[in-house]
Amino acid sequence: MRIHHLNCGSLRKIPPLGEELAEGVVHRELAAVCHCLLIETDADGLVLVDSGLGTADLQHPDRSLGADWVAYARPALDPEETALRQVVRLGYAPQDVRHIVLTHLHRDHTGGLPDFPHATVHLHPDEYRAVxxxxxxxxxxxLDRFMPAHRAHAPLLTPASADQPAEWFGFPGAARPQGLSCELLVVPLPGHSAGHAGVAVRADDGRWLLHAGDAYMHHGEIERTPPLAHPVLDPIQQGAQTEASARIATLDRLRALHRDHADEVTAFSAHDPWEFARLTASETGATDPTPG
Structure with a gap:
């Protein structure tokens, strides 16, 4: 099994925080990302975790994504960043993406769904029920936040199986996507949407990757004590949340996960460009953790 980190949509640039500059962690502002995973499996074909912005979003962004969101998020609208183009560049056909596992149904996570209309789309049962x-x-x-353009093709939405929910590193209620044999779980991370979840996948080396979606947006929220939120990203979190107390409780759990299990689990969020740079540098063996 091979796991690729993909940026499926660059968004507005955000500056590094002063504390990070002082520590030499980052050196310049970076564009926020739409961080997705592409998993090559032996038995299940390609599995995409979140889908970023799609090809139709680039052709009609105001209609597909919403004019207000486009004006605020300032997407680069680069066709080479779409999951479809990146899958093809890796030597695969679009039909090879047989499964898409979503953290939630907001527009910057679902834009690629129409590019893979044949794929089964897996959701946490609460997110599935909400729409x-x-x-x-x-x-x-x-339903309003699940953009009409992203569901016009009637995607094959499927709730992950919660008949025998598992506990994953102290997170209750983890569900298994149906029809997937790889070690992958949908882990409830409530607060951001009705059924927001992380997607945990176990790599061949035994370590887990946790795509935490929008449970947090800046690594300082879970890696620092006291937590350090980003002033550009934090208002987005608070504006989108469905339940503030649940979101804060989720953050507490993620901090504990990072504190107690960093040697077993690598967590990352959907939009933090410094996390993305760190993980892609590790993936390629590059020495510069802040490209571009």
């Missing part, structure tokens, strides 16, 4: 069950408490809000 399919009209009686669910968050149904209308969740």
């Amino acid at each position: 399919t069950d009209s009686a669910a408490a968050h149904h209308q809000t969740s």
Whole structure:
């Protein structure tokens, strides 16, 4: 099994924090990313974790993504960053992406779905219920945030199996996507959306990667004591959250995970460009952790 870190959509540039500059961790502002994973498996084909921005988003961004969001997020709209193009550059066909596992259904995570219309799309059961069950408490809000352009092709939404929920490093209720044989779990990380979850995948070396979605947006929130939020990103978190107390509790759990299990689990968020630079430098063996 091979795991690739992909940026499937550069967004507005954000400056490093003063503390980071003083420590030499980063050297310049970087564009926020849409951090996705592409997993090559022997039995399940390609598995995409989140899908970033898609090709149709680039053709009609205001209509597909929303004019207000485009004006604020300032996406680069680079076709070479789409998951579709990156899959093809790796030598695969779009049809080889058989499964897409989503952290949640917000526009910067679902734009690539129409590029892989045949793929099974796995969600945490709460997120699935929020957009399919009209009686669910968050149904209308969740459906509004799942952009019509990203669901017009009727994606094959499938709730992960929670019949025998597992506990994963103290996180209760982890569910298994149906039809996947690789060691991958959908781990509840509530607060940002109705059924927001992380996606945990175990690499061949035994370590876990946790794609934490939008549970946090800057590494200082889980790596530092006291926590260090980014002033550009923090208002986005607070504006999008569905339940503040749940989001704060999730952050507490993620801090404990980093503190107690950093040798077993590497967690990263969807938009932190410094985490992305760190992980891609490690993946390629590069020595400069802050490219471009």
